[in-house]
Amino acid sequence: MSSPTRRAVMAGAAVAPAAAAFPPPPTRDWAALARDEAHWARVAALYDPPPAGVVQLENGQFGAMARSTRAAYELATARVNRETTLYTRGPVAADLAAVRARAAALLGVAVDEIVFTRGATESLQALIGGYNRLKAGDAVLYADLDYDAMQAAMEWLKARRGVRVVKIDLPEPATREALIETYDAALKANPDVRMMLLTHLSHRTGLIPPVAEIAALARSRDVDVILDGGHALGQAEFRMADLGVPFAGLNLHKWIGSPLGVGLIYIAKDRIADIDVSMSEAPSPRIEARVHTGTVNYAAVLATAQAIEAHEAIGISAKAHRLRYLRDLWAEAIRGHPDYEVLTPPDPAMHAGLTSFRLKGRTSAAENRALRELLFDRFRIFTIERFGVARGACVRVTPGFVNTAADMERLVAALKALPGL
Numbered sequence: 155m156s157s158p159t160r161r162a163v164m165a166g167a168a169v170a171p172a173a174a175a176f177p178p179p180p181t182r183d184w185a186a187l188a189r190d191e192a193h194w195a196r197v198a199a200l201y202d203p204p205p206a207g208v209v210q211l212e213n214g215q216f217g218a219m220a221r222s223t224r225a226a227y228e229l230a231t232a233r234v235n236r237e238t239t240l241y242t243r244g245p246v247a248a249d250l251a252a253v254r255a256r257a258a259a260l261l262g263v264a265v266d267e268i269v270f271t272r273g274a275t276e277s278l279q280a281l282i283g284g285y286n287r288l289k290a291g292d293a294v295l296y297a298d299l300d301y302d303a304m305q306a307a308m309e310w311l312k313a314r315r316g317v318r319v320v321k322i323d324l325p326e327p328a329t330r331e332a333l334i335e336t337y338d339a340a341l342k343a344n345p346d347v348r349m350m351l352l353t354h355l356s357h358r359t360g361l362i363p364p365v366a367e368i369a370a371l372a373r374s375r376d377v378d379v380i381l382d383g384g385h386a387l388g389q390a391e392f393r394m395a396d397l398g399v400p401f402a403g404l405n406l407h408k409w410i411g412s413p414l415g416v417g418l419i420y421i422a423k424d425r426i427a428d429i430d431v432s433m434s435e436a437p438s439p440r441i442e443a444r445v446h447t448g449t450v451n452y453a454a455v456l457a458t459a460q461a462i463e464a465h466e467a468i469g470i471s472a473k474a475h476r477l478r479y480l481r482d483l484w485a486e487a488i489r490g491h492p493d494y495e496v497l498t499p500p501d502p503a504m505h506a507g508l509t510s511f512r513l514k515g516r517t518s519a520a521e522n523r524a525l526r527e528l529l530f531d532r533f534r535i536f537t538i539e540r541f542g543v544a545r546g547a548c549v550r551v552t553p554g555f556v557n558t559a560a561d562m563e564r565l566v567a568a569l570k571a572l573p574g575l
C-alpha cells in the first residue's frame with residue numbers, strides 16, 4: 155500500500171465507542187429484578203424515549219438501537235463513506251471477522267457455523283431454498299403460526315422440488331404436551347416428510363413450543379428441522395446447542411438491537427453440505443457460500459459488536475424475566491375475562507414478552523385492525539394486528555425495554571374499557 159493510501163486509512167481508523175457504562179444487576183434474583191422499576195429506568199436511559207404521549211407496545215418488528223450502538227453505527231457509516239474502497243477492499247475484512255466471532259460467542263457456536271445476512275427472512279430463504287436432501291415424492295411440513303414469507307418459501311418447494319407440502323394448525327389454547335402430540339401425529343400421518351419448518355417464538359401469537367423435544371421427535375423420524383429463530387434471540391433464554399437443530403435463521407436487529415438489516419444463518423458444521431451453494435457463488439464447502447447478499451451495509455454489521463455489548467451488559471436473564479413480567483401484567487390480568495382470549499398459555503416456558511389477544515368472537519382481519527386502531531385513537535397505545543392464525547386474527551402486544559409497569563396498567567385499563575365502547 156502506498157504511503158498516501160496508508161495515511162488515508164489510518165486517518166479514519168477511529169475506534170467505535172463502547173456500550174454506555176451500565177452497572178451489573180444489583181441482584182441475581184431475576185424475578186425481583188424484573189419488578190425493580192428504578193433499575194429498568196436506568197436501562198431505558200440507554201435508549202431514546204418513544205414519542206411523548208404514546209405507549210409504544212409494538213417493539214416486535216425491530217428493536218431500537220441503544221444510544222451506544224447508534225453512535226457506533228454513525229461512526230462506522232462516516233468511516234465507510236469517507237474511506238470508501240480504501241477500507242472496504244482491505245481493513246474491513248478483519249473488523250467484520252471480529253464481529254462475527256462476537257456473534258458466534260453469543261450463540262455458543264463455532265465461527266464457521268454462522269454467516270451474516272440482512273435478516274432472518276434472507277437466512278431462512280437460503281436454508282429452505284437451498285436444502286438439497288429433498289427428492290420428488292418427499293414431503294415438507296409447516297404450521298399456521300410460522301412466518302408468512304417462510305410459509306411461501308415452503309410452498310415454493312412444491313414446484314421447484316416436486317415435493318408435497320403439509321400444513322398443520324397448532325392447538326389453541328396450547329400446552330407443551332398438545333404441541334408435541336400435534337407434531338407427532340402429523341409426522342406419523344405423513345411418513346414421507348423429510349424436512350419441517352419450526353418457529354421458536356411465533357411472531358403471530360408469541361407461542362414458544364418445546365423446540366428441543368419437537369426437534370428430537372423429528373430426528374427420530376429422519377426429519378430435518380429448519381428453525382425460525384427470528385424473534386427468540388435476545389428475548390428468550392436458550393443455547394443453540396441445546397435446541398438440537400441443524401439449521402436456523404436468526405435476527406440481530408430485533409432483540410439484540412443491532413442496526414436494521416443484520417441477521418444470521420446457523421448451520422451445524424457437519425451439515426453445511428446439505429444446503430446448496432448460492433447460485434452466485436463458486437462451489438465451496440464453507441458456510442459463506444450458502445448466501446450471496448452482494449455489497450452489504452458494512453456499518454450495520456460493524457455496529458453489531460456494540461449491540462451485543464449492550465445486550466450482554468443488560469443480561470439475557472434480566473431481559474427475559476423483565477419482558478415476561480411486563481407481559482404478565484396485562485395478559486394474566488385479562489385472562490379469564492369474559493370478553494377476551496389470550497393466545498399464549500401462562501406457562502413461562504411457552505412465552506416471552508410478545509403475546510396476542512382477541513375479543514371473543516371477533517376473528518376477522520377487519521375486526522382486529524379496527525381494534526388496534528381503536529386502542530391507538532382512544533388510548534394512544536400502539537399495537538399491531540396479526541393474521542393467519544387458524545382460529546382467527548388477533549392483536550399483538552410487544553413491550554420493550556423502555557416500557558414500564560405503568561404502561562401495562564394503562565393497557566389493562568384500556569382493554570377493560572374496550573368491550574363497552
